[in-house]
Amino acid sequence: MSTTTNKPPVAKNMDVIIDIIGIGHSGEGVGRIDGYTLFIKGALPGEKVKAKVIKVKKTYGYGKLLEIVEKSEGRTEPECDIYNQCGGCQLQHMDYNAQLEWKRQRVTDNMERIGKLEGVTVLPTLGMDDPWNYRNKAQVPIGEHEGGLVGGFYAQGSHRIIDMDTCNIQHDLNNDLIREVKHIAQQLGISAYNETTHKGLLRHVVVKIAIHTNEIMVVLVTNGEQLPKQKHFVSQIRDKFNQVVSICQNVNTKKTNVIFGDQTKTLWGKDVIYDYIGEVKFAISARSFYQVNPVQTKVLYEKALEYAGLTGEETVIDAYCGIGTISLFLAQKAKKVYGVEIVKEAIEDARVNAQLNEMDNVEFAVGKAEEVIPKWKEQGVEADVIVVDPPRKGCDETLLQTIIAMKPKRVVYVSCDSATLARDLRILEDGGFRTERVQPVDMFPHTVHVECVTSLIY
Ligand code: SAH
Numbered sequence: 001m002s003t004t005t006n007k008p009p010v011a012k013n014m015d016v017i018i019d020i021i022g023i024g025h026s027g028e029g030v031g032r033i034d035g036y037t038l039f040i041k042g043a044l045p046g047e048k049v050k051a052k053v054i055k056v057k058k059t060y061g062y063g064k065l066l067e068i069v070e071k072s073e074g075r076t077e078p079e080c081d082i083y084n085q086c087g088g089c090q091l092q093h094m095d096y097n098a099q100l101e102w103k104r105q106r107v108t109d110n111m112e113r114i115g116k117l118e119g120v121t122v123l124p125t126l127g128m129d130d131p132w133n134y135r136n137k138a139q140v141p142i143g144e145h146e147g148g149l150v151g152g153f154y155a156q157g158s159h160r161i162i163d164m165d166t167c168n169i170q171h172d173l174n175n176d177l178i179r180e181v182k183h184i185a186q187q188l189g190i191s192a193y194n195e196t197t198h199k200g201l202l203r204h205v206v207v208k209i210a211i212h213t214n215e216i217m218v219v220l221v222t223n224g225e226q227l228p229k230q231k232h233f234v235s236q237i238r239d240k241f242n243q244v245v246s247i248c249q250n251v252n253t254k255k256t257n258v259i260f261g262d263q264t265k266t267l268w269g270k271d272v273i274y275d276y277i278g279e280v281k282f283a284i285s286a287r288s289f290y291q292v293n294p295v296q297t298k299v300l301y302e303k304a305l306e307y308a309g310l311t312g313e314e315t316v317i318d319a320y321c322g323i324g325t326i327s328l329f330l331a332q333k334a335k336k337v338y339g340v341e342i343v344k345e346a347i348e349d350a351r352v353n354a355q356l357n358e359m360d361n362v363e364f365a366v367g368k369a370e371e372v373i374p375k376w377k378e379q380g381v382e383a384d385v386i387v388v389d390p391p392r393k394g395c396d397e398t399l400l401q402t403i404i405a406m407k408p409k410r411v412v413y414v415s416c417d418s419a420t421l422a423r424d425l426r427i428l429e430d431g432g433f434r435t436e437r438v439q440p441v442d443m444f445p446h447t448v449h450v451e452c453v454t455s456l457i458y
Contacts (some may be wrong), residue, residue: 027090324350394420
């Protein structure tokens with residue numbers, strides 16, 4: 001008796017010529033040889049490439065791009081010199097319009113394959129007019145290399161820090177500040193933290209800019225409480241950048257990859273910076289979460305507001321509300337908004353922000369959305385609109401069943417992963433909702449990520 005095994009049609013170190021037919025989750029080109037999938041970093045759909053097979057697994061393998069035999073029209077020269085080492089962006093070799101089109105296609109594919117939603121309208125991705133320098137927050141690890149202080153990013157697959165002069169998706173002022181703070185630290189003889197020995201002081205430099213007020217906060221994350229030459233450090237930063245209104249130190253003495261420790265002190269200036277999304281004002285502290293692309297955040301929230309269809313009479317629930325950004329945005333047009341979020345500190349920020357905007361029609365609760373919302377239902381809360389903005393893994397099934405039982409007129413689903421979105425839409429559709437449209441919004445140009453706002457009606 002003979003058994004047949006499906007042997008891969010390629011072997012390690014073999015050179016292959018292959019047509020690229022798609023893009024994988026990390027931005028790699030995807031091609032097939034006799035049904036066997038090869039992932040090739042740097043190759044684009046529509047291209048024919050020559051690659052060397054570098055890893056062979058049972059059902060898929062990896063190839064190294066050697067030569068582009070036929071080039072895609074969507075190919076462009078990456079802006080960053082360090083693009084191949086960094087890994088922060090995955091699509092810089094793809095023209096921006098092609099990126100937007102690919103993101104829309106990926107959402108459509110997930111709707112059909114995972115959600116089994118035939119014919120649902122996926123609108124063209126809303127992109128940026130200028131898709132560069134969009135990030136309002138920079139956080140770079142600091143290390144030492146050949147006696148000098150370096151700061152930038154970890155080399156892919158390792159914890160070796162590569163020095164970075166400029167990141168093209170960062171706000172210009174953030175780049176300038178990071179560069180200057182490294183320079184000042186070096187001049188003052190401040191030591192850099194070493195992960196292996198757990199010695200040295202400066203671990204991370206974090207810079208946040210509020211783009212609507214131009215206020216900047218600098219946070220020095222240190223392995224210990226004492227910051228030598230603190231006064232010089234502060235005055236040199238202030239001398240060079242008059243937009244800096246807050247300089248903080250965060251102490252993190254733990255052996256961990258988590259950036260921040262528990263203790264933050266203000267070395268100079270204010271404890272928070274203020275920013276606006278539309279008309280709503282937000283206080284941002286050293287550790288509070290805030291969306292990193294403020295231009296597109298406004299686009300995203302305006303879509304959510306439009307899809308909520310508010311007239312001023314509605315009761316709205318905002319599940320997974322974070323620091324209450326969407327809740328407050330909706331509260332401008334709703335009778336009452338209830339927000340729920342699992343992180344206690346985020347809810348504390350949300351309450352501060354509600355007060356800051358003198359909004360008294362919002363109420364926040366700490367807890368799991370899937371536990372708190374059924375309780376609200378029992379207490380007689382009737383929602384006209386439910387907004388959800390879950391993390392990548394999507395909504396808890398109990399929450400979806402509660403939404404189905406509550407029968408709000410509208411559901412607005414904000415999602416950062418269209419695969420789990422499609423899975424959850426199927427459940428909501430089976431429960432009587434209809435998906436009206438899906439609007440992809442490009443919150444993170446040059447990366448594989450895509451955010452979607454979806455409107456559903458009952
Ligand atoms: N809507 C916010 C944040 C969305 S991110 C904004 O636009 O800024 C998703 C949030 O869900 C995170 O803040 C996370 O802490 C929270 N979260 C995760 N699991 C949760 C759960 N089971 N119940 C409630 N919140 C949860």
